[in-house]
Amino acid sequence: MGTINSIEELDRYRQKLAAAVKPNLPTVLVCFGTGCQANGSRLVAEAFTEVIKEQGLQVNVNLGIKTTGCHGFCENGPLVVLRPQDILYLKVKPEDVPEIVEESVKGGRIVQRLVYQDKVTGEQVAHYNEIPFYKHQLRIALRHIGTIDPTSIDDYILAGGYAGLAKALTMRPEDIITEVERSGLRGRGGAGFPTGTKWRSCAAVQSDVRYVMCNGDEGDPGAFMDRSIMEGDPHAVIEGMIIGAYAVGSHQGYIYVRDEYPLAVRNLSIAIEAAREKGLLGKNILGSGFSFDIKIIRGGGAFVCGESSALMRSVEGNVGEPRAKYIRSVERGLYNKPTVLNNVETWANVPEIILKGADWYASMGTEGSKGTKVFSLVGKVNNTGLVEVPMGISIRELVENIGGGIQGGKKFKAVQTGGPSGGCIPERLADLPIDFDSLTKAGSMMGSGGIIVMDEDTCMVDVAKYFTGFLVEESCGKCTPCRDGLPRMLDLLTDITEGRGTEEHLAMLEELCDLLTWGALCGLGTSAANPVLSTIRYFRDEYEAHIKDKKCPAGVCKALITYSIDPEACTGCRLCAKNCPQTCITGERKKPHVIDVSRCIRCGVCKDVCPYDAVRVS
Amino acid sequence: MTQELSKFDRIIERYERSEESLLAILQDYQREFQYVPEEGMRRLSEVMGVPLSKLYAMATFYKALSLVPRGRHTIKVCTGTACHLKGAPQILETLERELRVKRNGTTEDGEFTLECVNCVGACAMAPVILVDEVYHGQNRPSKVMDIIKKQVGS
Numbered sequence: 141m142g143t144i145n146s147i148e149e150l151d152r153y154r155q156k157l158a159a160a161v162k163p164n165l166p167t168v169l170v171c172f173g174t175g176c177q178a179n180g181s182r183l184v185a186e187a188f189t190e191v192i193k194e195q196g197l198q199v200n201v202n203l204g205i206k207t208t209g210c211h212g213f214c215e216n217g218p219l220v221v222l223r224p225q226d227i228l229y230l231k232v233k234p235e236d237v238p239e240i241v242e243e244s245v246k247g248g249r250i251v252q253r254l255v256y257q258d259k260v261t262g263e264q265v266a267h268y269n270e271i272p273f274y275k276h277q278l279r280i281a282l283r284h285i286g287t288i289d290p291t292s293i294d295d296y297i298l299a300g301g302y303a304g305l306a307k308a309l310t311m312r313p314e315d316i317i318t319e320v321e322r323s324g325l326r327g328r329g330g331a332g333f334p335t336g337t338k339w340r341s342c343a344a345v346q347s348d349v350r351y352v353m354c355n356g357d358e359g360d361p362g363a364f365m366d367r368s369i370m371e372g373d374p375h376a377v378i379e380g381m382i383i384g385a386y387a388v389g390s391h392q393g394y395i396y397v398r399d400e401y402p403l404a405v406r407n408l409s410i411a412i413e414a415a416r417e418k419g420l421l422g423k424n425i426l427g428s429g430f431s432f433d434i435k436i437i438r439g440g441g442a443f444v445c446g447e448s449s450a451l452m453r454s455v456e457g458n459v460g461e462p463r464a465k466y467i468r469s470v471e472r473g474l475y476n477k478p479t480v481l482n483n484v485e486t487w488a489n490v491p492e493i494i495l496k497g498a499d500w501y502a503s504m505g506t507e508g509s510k511g512t513k514v515f516s517l518v519g520k521v522n523n524t525g526l527v528e529v530p531m532g533i534s535i536r537e538l539v540e541n542i543g544g545g546i547q548g549g550k551k552f553k554a555v556q557t558g559g560p561s562g563g564c565i566p567e568r569l570a571d572l573p574i575d576f577d578s579l580t581k582a583g584s585m586m587g588s589g590g591i592i593v594m595d596e597d598t599c600m601v602d603v604a605k606y607f608t609g610f611l612v613e614e615s616c617g618k619c620t621p622c623r624d625g626l627p628r629m630l631d632l633l634t635d636i637t638e639g640r641g642t643e644e645h646l647a648m649l650e651e652l653c654d655l656l657t658w659g660a661l662c663g664l665g666t667s668a669a670n671p672v673l674s675t676i677r678y679f680r681d682e683y684e685a686h687i688k689d690k691k692c693p694a695g696v697c698k699a700l701i702t703y704s705i706d707p708e709a710c711t712g713c714r715l716c717a718k719n720c721p722q723t724c725i726t727g728e729r730k731k732p733h734v735i736d737v738s739r740c741i742r743c744g745v746c747k748d749v750c751p752y753d754a755v756r757v758s
Numbered sequence: 759m760t761q762e763l764s765k766f767d768r769i770i771e772r773y774e775r776s777e778e779s780l781l782a783i784l785q786d787y788q789r790e791f792q793y794v795p796e797e798g799m800r801r802l803s804e805v806m807g808v809p810l811s812k813l814y815a816m817a818t819f820y821k822a823l824s825l826v827p828r829g830r831h832t833i834k835v836c837t838g839t840a841c842h843l844k845g846a847p848q849i850l851e852t853l854e855r856e857l858r859v860k861r862n863g864t865t866e867d868g869e870f871t872l873e874c875v876n877c878v879g880a881c882a883m884a885p886v887i888l889v890d891e892v893y894h895g896q897n898r899p900s901k902v903m904d905i906i907k908k909q910v911g912s
Binding site: 174175177178179213214215358359360361362363364367368399400401402435437438439440441442443454455456457458459460516518519520524525556559590592594598603606607610613614616719721743744745748749 | 776777778779780781782784785812815816819820821822823837838839840841842843844845848851852855856875876877878879880881882883884891892893894895898899900
């Protein structure tokens with residue numbers, strides 16, 4: 141079928157697709173997200189196809205295989221979901237496939253060894269929505285991910301896709317803006333600026349040309365929800381952008397995608413092409429007279445390009461340097477024309493808000509932060525992955541209920557939110573509700589939603605040094621406080637972690653932080669001190685241990701630690717001695733071994749290979 | 759030389775004659791030649807009518823671009839936050855030691871380039887390395903060289 145020429149035709153098309161679906165047909169969903177592919181999901185999918193083909197001759201099993209986007213539970217990949225029962229199997233290998241087909245697809249029974257097991261209680265849970273990781277989630281931005289094939293526009297339309305656009309096209313543009321304003325949607329990329337306000341300002345500027353853009357330059361380390369949405373539900377982003385373009389009166393859109401996300405570029409390109417063929421992009425969309433198209437721009441691997449004005453300079457074919465913020469991009473953005481730039485997750489929310497209404501969206505979340513937010517829960521937590529929950533959930537609920545607590549029964553120390561612009565929040569504040577305002581008050585920020593969980597083995601000074609090092613490398617070099625201030629901060633932090641720190645180091649660090657906050661040009665520069673400031677604020681004792689006692693309490697900072705072997709625990713298996721790159725571990729077979737500290741380079745290989753956990757760090 | 763030029767022209771022709779295309783063209787150079795050759799930038803400057811200095815600025819600004827040839831295999835060590843906490847520094851040190859190359863360097867035999875990348879968005883599998891764009895998760899210092907050898911077959 142070619143172009144869809146009207147809203148009615150779109151409805152008829154969706155009904156036609158629905159009529160072709162055979163109910164109760166068993167479906168095997170194999171996750172094809174980046175994580176699962178790395179764990180070999182392609183081979184699993186091939187095994188299913190093969191087994192089904194083989195058995196198709198003898199038994200009449202109707203089976204549809206779909207390859208989906210990321211389910212977010214990447215640590216346990218490859219993931220396989222069986223429908224209609226909604227059974228989730230984890231870490232599936234190709235050799236498990238015959239058993240799954242025999243037992244579950246044909247027999248309706250559960251293969252117990254492949255289901256989720258709670259790491260604390262040992263309880264086994266087979267059904268998708270009962271697994272703690274999913275049970276507490278409320279999926280709006282991630283609504284289709286894992287259930288539709290991102291390369292099939294029909295799958296998206298069948299799931300209700302483009303219905304938000306159809307409704308929007310019957311509304312007046314200003315009413316759409318009002319609806320988005322009333323929903324309370326705030327930008328999901330970091331700063332949390334009200335989306336509706338941004339649109340209204342842009343629409344109010346007199347201009348013949350306007351642009352809408354999507355920021356897919358997800359640069360915060362530890363956050364990957366935008367990657368997941370672009371890969372797993374690209375049409376949601378495109379639909380959101382068409383609605384936004386209609387509302388502000390734009391005819392050209394751009395999606396700026398990080399260079400590190402090739403699969404996102406591929407799936408978005410396929411989706412844009414398919415939307416054009418169906419008449420959902422291009423001239424006279426759904427017969428409404430409104431025209432709009434989207435172009436994809438690949439980023440060049442520069443963190444600063446996630447900053448709005450730098451991103452626009454990069455799209456124009458320049459070096460991506462930010463400019464001073466007194467010129468607002470809603471007035472003069474891309475090519476100096478009024479521009480709306482929103483983040484991937486923000487755009488993906490828009491169609492649902494239009495379809496279900498502002499009141500529905502605003503009924504979720506907190507006073508100042510409405511709706512849901514996708515978090516990437518990573519670090520030292522049992523269940524890592526992407527989770528979408530209503531705003532206002534506490535850090536503790538997120539870490540303990542959804543994340544299943546800290547790995548290895550260790551002590552929960554802090555979470556880091558907001559990427560390099562954010563800060564660390566200590567465990568004692570873990571009952572804090574997560575929303576834009578409370579995180580800022582605590583000295584961190586929402587950022588794009590990375591929640592990095594830290595345990596007792598994490599050194600907070602090292603974390604501050606890590607982020608400062610990151611920012612030194614990524615500073616574009618345009619303004620002095622950021623270009624020259626950050627390297628001085630890194631020098632000071634390096635001194636502290638290497639045992640050369642003094643009280644003055646701390647004072648000087650704080651002074652430089654202040655300088656950055658007030659003096660840097662762009663949002664990335666002014667927030668660059670947050671990791672240092674927040675760790676000094678909440679973990680001053682750790683800084684002092686490094687400075688006064690020359691000790692790293694977490695056992696991370698190399699210059700301040702020594703490796704030794706516990707003679708009680710060592711069995712003399714020789715594994716460490718064999719693997720030591722310095723050959724500085726000696727001892728007889730079956731007798732405790734000893735590390736020659738003077739030659740040890742503290743590489744950690746012995747600790748890594750020891751099967752008896754006999755290597756100590758102090 | 760003509761043959762060399764047409765090599766660049768083939769890439770340039772894929773795109774509109776607009777400055778918006780510059781970054782994409784430089785990235786295609788990078789993919790095709792494993793670096794951005796000077797002659798390629800000169801040709802692009804000529805065709806698009808932009809100063810060579812601008813292209814040089816871009817080639818040195820964007821991390822995805824390199825002015826020196828990279829090795830036959832590229833190993834990227836993810837040094838995002840989650841990977842950092844879960845031992846990326848030890849993975850990086852192990853590779854530097856075993857391959858006898860510093861980060862962002864290429865081995866003497868031109869076999870491997872070792873790079874760091876700030877988060878590849880696969881945090882749930884931390885620590886992650888990419889060997890020629892193939893993801894490997896949950897790495898350990900003692901196993902990482904075996905994974906690389908197994909994939910590149912040496």
